[in-house]
Amino acid sequence: MAYSTQLYLKAQRMLEKRRDKAVMEAEIRSDKIKKELPEIAELQRRLSAIGLEISQLFFFKGDVEEKVGELRAKSRALVAERGKILTAHGYSENALKPEFICEACEDKGFIGGRMCACHVQLLKDLMREEVSRFAPLERCTFENFSLDYYSDEPLENAVVPRARAEKIFEASRRYAQNFSRQSNNLLFLGATGLGKTHLSLAIANVVINKGYSVCYGTSQNICEDLRAEMFGRDTTDYDKAKVLECDLLVLDDLGTEIDNQYNTATLYNIINSRILSGKPTVISTNYEFDELLEKYDQRITSRISGEYTMMRLFGSDIRNQKK
Numbered sequence: 439m440a441y442s443t444q445l446y447l448k449a450q451r452m453l454e455k456r457r458d459k460a461v462m463e464a465e466i467r468s469d470k471i472k473k474e475l476p477e478i479a480e481l482q483r484r485l486s487a488i489g490l491e492i493s494q495l496f497f498f499k500g501d502v503e504e505k506v507g508e509l510r511a512k513s514r515a516l517v518a519e520r521g522k523i524l525t526a527h528g529y530s531e532n533a534l535k536p537e538f539i540c541e542a543c544e545d546k547g548f549i550g551g552r553m554c555a556c557h558v559q560l561l562k563d564l565m566r567e568e569v570s571r572f573a574p575l576e577r578c579t580f581e582n583f584s585l586d587y588y589s590d591e592p593l594e595n596a597v598v599p600r601a602r603a604e605k606i607f608e609a610s611r612r613y614a615q616n617f618s619r620q621s622n623n624l625l626f627l628g629a630t631g632l633g634k635t636h637l638s639l640a641i642a643n644v645v646i647n648k649g650y651s652v653c654y655g656t657s658q659n660i661c662e663d664l665r666a667e668m669f670g671r672d673t674t675d676y677d678k679a680k681v682l683e684c685d686l687l688v689l690d691d692l693g694t695e696i697d698n699q700y701n702t703a704t705l706y707n708i709i710n711s712r713i714l715s716g717k718p719t720v721i722s723t724n725y726e727f728d729e730l731l732e733k734y735d736q737r738i739t740s741r742i743s744g745e746y747t748m749m750r751l752f753g754s755d756i757r758n759q760k761k
Contacts, residue, residue, distance in 0.1 A: 441561055441651045446567070449560045450547065455536065457545035464536035471524070471533060481520045482534070488513045502674070517528050556650060565646050569654045575691075578639035580611050587633075587756040599753040603633070606749045609638045614644035619685055619717065625742060626722040628751035634722035637749075638688050641720060649687035658695040659703050682711050685718070692723035693733060706738050714747050721746065 472479035481739060492509050495502045521531030538545045540556035547557035555630065569575050585607065588600035607624075624641075626634035642652045655663075655676055663674035664681070689708070693702045712719050723730065727748065729740050 440683055441565065442680055442683075445561065445564055445651075446553065449557065449564055452560060453545055453547045453557065457536075460536035460538045464534065466492040468534045471529065475523060475527060477523060478520060478534075481516050481523075482725070485513060485516050485520075488516070502743050541649060545599045557571075562646055562649060565651060566643075569642060569646065569652055572659075573637055573654050575641055575654075575689070578636045579643050580607070580614070580640045583598060583607060583633065583636055583640060588753045593752060599751075602750070602752055607637065609749065610641055610750075611644075614641040617641075617645050617648060617650065617686070617718070619650075621686075621712070621718040622653060623718055624720045625729060625746040626720070626726070626751065628753075630724050631756045632751040632753050633756060634724075634751060635690055637721050638690060639721050640651045642686065642688050644736060645686050652688065653684040654679055654688040654690065654696060655681075656691040656703060657689055657701075660689065660708070661695045661701040664704050665700060681708060682715070682717075686711060687719045689719060689721045692721050693725045694731070697733070702734060702738070705734070706741075709738060709741055713741060717744075 446667060472482065488509050492506055494512075495506055495509075520534075524531050524533050531632075540554060542553035543549045544557060545556075547560075548556055566575060584602055585603055588603040590597050590600050591597060610624075613624065626638060628634055639654070642654060646652050649748070653676070660676050660681060663676035666674045667677050687708070695705070705727075709719065721742070725733065725738075727743070730742070
């Protein structure tokens, strides 16, 4: 998936630390056991000698399979003897070996050139950790989204808030479950506190679990950081590559950014670039679409109206109801 180079490097460093820690602890443990049990030290010496002899045989021409078989049988017998001695003294029979977190790849992250499942999970965990820096990701899931805060009473426009919310909830869940790099774009609209961010992050939760990269940010923070990046600052949370290249961009609170030409141009570039590259984006805004038409020029609104599926929520501020 399209994880950032920084995320891959961070995962690699963590795997290296895991492996180094396991090897170092095994060496310390092995030295202690050998001093405590001299017979173990002798068995290790004999096993090393057999290993060296087997490796040397491969340089000889002729049939060496029988000799190699004999040496391996001796090695297995010594290993079994070592295990008995270790367990008799309260140790595990594998006490001399490193205790890797992932025994399958021995914390290398790859098996036969293919990424190990532990490496894949580590990338997912780091992606989740990254998004959680900016949003309450763990608190915003489909499982804890409640429809109880939406009224069953029809509004003047005949819309029933709860029925509409239920429809949008199910559509959002299907979107997340079926997410791919070819998924369409979503626009959540509605007043403050109607669950737009919750649903956006619930989608992000599922998408991260599927192994895709996600970038979450408010339009204000993203615009500010991209402006800082343009002026050469490298201490920002968001950069152009991260925003444009992630598998899913969740752009929250559209319309809260400072109203100036730079931010308008930045938002146009984000929306248009991701449409052109076929990368899905989920946007939420407290503005009505008519208000967006007044706030932004047609370049932005025409792309949103033509390329985004609109999800309009109705009701009263859920946060006030919870007080």
